[in-house]
Amino acid sequence: DGGITQSPKYLFRKEGQNVTLSCEQNLNHDAMYWYRQDPGQGLRLIYYSQIVNDFQKGDIAEGYSVSREKKESFPLTVTSAQKNPTAFYLCASSIDRLAGGEADTQYFGPGTRLTVL
Amino acid sequence: LAKTTQPISMDSYEGQEVNITCSHNNIATNDYITWYQQFPSQGPRFIIQGYKTKVTNEVASLFIPADRKSSTLSLPRVSLSDTAVYYCLRKAGRRALTFGSGTRLQVQP
Numbered sequence: 001d002g003g004i005t006q007s008p009k010y011l012f013r014k015e016g017q018n019v020t021l022s023c024e025q026n027l028n029h030d031a032m033y034w035y036r037q038d039p040g041q042g043l044r045l046i047y048y049s050q051i052v053n054d055f056q057k058g059d060i061a062e063g064y065s066v067s068r069e070k071k072e073s074f075p076l077t078v079t080s081a082q083k084n085p086t087a088f089y090l091c092a093s094s095i096d097r098l099a100g101g102e103a104d105t106q107y108f109g110p111g112t113r114l115t116v117l
Numbered sequence: 118l119a120k121t122t123q124p125i126s127m128d129s130y131e132g133q134e135v136n137i138t139c140s141h142n143n144i145a146t147n148d149y150i151t152w153y154q155q156f157p158s159q160g161p162r163f164i165i166q167g168y169k170t171k172v173t174n175e176v177a178s179l180f181i182p183a184d185r186k187s188s189t190l191s192l193p194r195v196s197l198s199d200t201a202v203y204y205c206l207r208k209a210g211r212r213a214l215t216f217g218s219g220t221r222l223q224v225q226p
Contacts, residue, residue, distance in 0.1 A: 004160075035216075042204065042216035043161070090160050105151065106214060108160030 023091035031096035032074035139205030
């Protein structure tokens, strides 16, 4: 929260279908991130973007895709190639200006819970 | 990966002070230590961040000794609403944060 919105809150998908999760921020932050969280576990980084039209793979990018056409938006697509997509997905943003950022703080959205039926 | 080590769980009672210690032996010169709080089915919430010595804000204090190989989050006079998972993270360069499993704090009446 605090300027980061994710939609929908709950999402159900049939196996074999692609699905896109929305993330929008109005904080004028340069950087945006997608994490996945499984029950009882910490967050794992899927993709991140430090500037418009550029993004980098995180630790578990396989089966996911992203785009960053606008500064405010960083949608995540969960493709049918993702073998176990049921999880809680969290989007975050931070200032992260290219010139620095050692103390860059990430702010998280409320999350989307994806369930594959 | 920029890993940290912290206890899996802790128990406390309302009104007590809670100290959660995190180890980060290989911390880099430019790394900061950041703590987040997470409630079930919500995104993590930033609590406090520091580089060395002591930092205090309206909700917590963070103590980092001179060698910076550990840090301690101090929550004064916890209440039931402080029951949550607390994550200690070090920022490795300009990449995104690396989360461990965190410390599950249970506050009892």
